[in-house]
Amino acid sequence: MTLAEKQTLFSFHGLPVLLTVTAILFAIAGSCVAQTEVNLYNFNYGANPNSPQSGVIRDSDGNLYGVTFFGGAVSHRCELGCGVVFKLSPDGTFTVLHIFKALEDGTNPYGTLFRDERGNLYGTTIGGGAYGNGTIFRISASGGERVLYSFTGGADGSRPYSGPVYSHGNFYGTTYQGGAAGHGTVYELTSSGVLLVLHTFAGGTDGDTSVGTLVRDSNGNLYGTTYFGGAHGFGTVYKVDATGTESVLYSFAGGTDGANSNSDLLLGKGGELFGTTSGGGTNDDCIDCGTVFRLDPTGAETVLHRFTGGSNGSNPRSGLVRDAKGNFYGTTQLGGNFSVCGYGCGTIFELTVGGKFKHLYSFGGRTNNDGQNPIADMILDGDGNLYGMVQGGGSFGAGTIFEFTPQP
Numbered sequence: 001m002t003l004a005e006k007q008t009l010f011s012f013h014g015l016p017v018l019l020t021v022t023a024i025l026f027a028i029a030g031s032c033v034a035q036t037e038v039n040l041y042n043f044n045y046g047a048n049p050n051s052p053q054s055g056v057i058r059d060s061d062g063n064l065y066g067v068t069f070f071g072g073a074v075s076h077r078c079e080l081g082c083g084v085v086f087k088l089s090p091d092g093t094f095t096v097l098h099i100f101k102a103l104e105d106g107t108n109p110y111g112t113l114f115r116d117e118r119g120n121l122y123g124t125t126i127g128g129g130a131y132g133n134g135t136i137f138r139i140s141a142s143g144g145e146r147v148l149y150s151f152t153g154g155a156d157g158s159r160p161y162s163g164p165v166y167s168h169g170n171f172y173g174t175t176y177q178g179g180a181a182g183h184g185t186v187y188e189l190t191s192s193g194v195l196l197v198l199h200t201f202a203g204g205t206d207g208d209t210s211v212g213t214l215v216r217d218s219n220g221n222l223y224g225t226t227y228f229g230g231a232h233g234f235g236t237v238y239k240v241d242a243t244g245t246e247s248v249l250y251s252f253a254g255g256t257d258g259a260n261s262n263s264d265l266l267l268g269k270g271g272e273l274f275g276t277t278s279g280g281g282t283n284d285d286c287i288d289c290g291t292v293f294r295l296d297p298t299g300a301e302t303v304l305h306r307f308t309g310g311s312n313g314s315n316p317r318s319g320l321v322r323d324a325k326g327n328f329y330g331t332t333q334l335g336g337n338f339s340v341c342g343y344g345c346g347t348i349f350e351l352t353v354g355g356k357f358k359h360l361y362s363f364g365g366r367t368n369n370d371g372q373n374p375i376a377d378m379i380l381d382g383d384g385n386l387y388g389m390v391q392g393g394g395s396f397g398a399g400t401i402f403e404f405t406p407q408p
Helices: none
Strands: 002-012 015-028 031-042 064-068 084-088 094-099 107-109 121-127 135-139 145-150 165-167 170-175 185-189 195-200 222-226 236-240 246-251 273-277 291-295 301-306 328-332 347-351 357-362 386-390 400-405
Touching: 031 357
Parallel strands: none
Antiparallel strands: 002 015, 015 031, 031 400, 064 084, 084 094, 107 121, 121 135, 135 145, 165 170, 170 185, 185 195, 222 236, 236 246, 273 291, 291 301, 328 347, 347 357, 386 400
């Protein structure tokens, strides 16, 4: 196996940016195929957009959209900037679509955006808005921004870390805090702008602290994970049905079955759920390095993989994406390359339809200019390319947008 690295200078708005392509050549049946990681954009500090915490979305023309946690307008309320919404075109043009302004429209967008058929973008901020507890916002196709809802921090919740889920004109999501018991909520925002609390987490067996984006089935049931709570205190997988009734489908025990899930869930055709835990998965090589799990419709859990740390990665925080063949792809926040990052710069992995785990790529921090510590979901295009963002590393240490092409 030969490792070839190519570095090419190109420009965004007249500024030179270092593009790193890492090509790993594999010999298969006498021929060579390439597996590449391409750094599409380097975020920078200051008023520049920086420190993305979420994933990207992609339209039919190949444009990527996302948010950054910091950057934009720097003020006494946002010393590092309140964050922005951006667009990255296939030719490399980076455009800021909106700059947040604290109490006016929110601060620090966190969850992945949703884009409707008209080109409107929807998302959440974890702070700011009329009451300082976060917002749900819309960016129109023409660039205008509107706050659809400002959380009060009371019974309606506070700090919506998850991105919005859209169905039939309504939005669904979770709040990290707030609610009647202070442990977060599951909400519905109607097309008329009325917010309904579907479930308030009590912080006990029903779960505590939901971060991941919800998934909704054809019957209107919502599924998510909590980081804490449940029967053992290590988090849950839960369902909220169309009537607003919550039921815990599984409570993580904190051992070999996993613990503390931030994961967005992936819904299978048969009603099964797939996700990751950032902790648990104890084995001989690594304690509390995390898992990939499957939950069938009866609530039975199967651990598909236990991370071993080291070069193979550990502590996944993102959910999974699945290709047409049934293979899963995901990232780990830690592990991989330890020469640059003390706990590892993170990895990209594949779990084949046959259950075989493959380490595909190790991020290199600032050394390889490819970024470090991915925590958000990737997306997959029709040609099998993966796209995502990392919160740190890159040419300026402020995160990157990347494209990764797995080995065919």
